[in-house]
Amino acid sequence: MIDTTLYRWLRPLLGRRRRGRRTPETFRPRGTSSRVSRLATRYDAEVDLALQRLWPKARVYHDREFTRDRADFLLVVRGRGVMIETKVKSDPGLFRGSTLPPLLDRLQRDGRRLVVLLNQGDPTPARELVAAKLGDKARVIVWSGPIDDPILLEAVESLLHQSSRHA
Structure with a gap:
């Protein structure tokens, strides 16, 4: 009996590679390139930890x-x-928000609040796009780690206070 894990480990060394995808689509990191996918997966995990850290309940x-x-x-x-929408850029250039319109259209219909978190770059063009669609119901901020937690806290709390029924 052959140990399949050992076989999978030895297969690339032996030169016998299967053609096609080796992992199901549901387990594959999302994104447009492998580098951006790895960055996006890591960034989403860091954002999740920040949300749990800032709002434990x-x-x-x-x-x-x-x-x-x-x-x-x-x-x-x-x-x-x-x-909360996360956006990952592999370079520190402008973030124009070209992937945001479908989300903004849906949230505009639903009347929901949105915070767009960008890992790096200049979000000015995206802020203009988001403000045109959602007005003061959305924020676009650069969050690159725990050092930026106060910015994230202020953005979310301002939206939560705004959505309050009481003045």
Whole structure:
């Protein structure tokens, strides 16, 4: 009997590679390139930890399916929800937000709040796009780690306060 894990380990060394994909699509990191996919997967995990750290009693829902018209996270704090969309750039240039319109259209219809988290770069063009669609119901911020937690906290809390029924 052959140990399949040993066989899988030896297969690349022996030169016998299977053609086609080796992992199911559901386990494959999302994104457009492998480098960006790895960065996006790591960034989503860091954002998840930050949300749990900043709002320990909140509920955090993850959207595991890749779609352009749904946000990556839903953060529910004190009965109020804020959608969190993460965007990863591999270079520190401008972030124009070209992938945001389907999500913005849906949130505009639903009346939801949105925070777009960018790992690096200049979000000015994206801020203009988001402001044109959602107005003051959305924020675009650069969050690169725990050092930027106060910015994330302020953005989400301002939206939660805004969505409050009481003045």
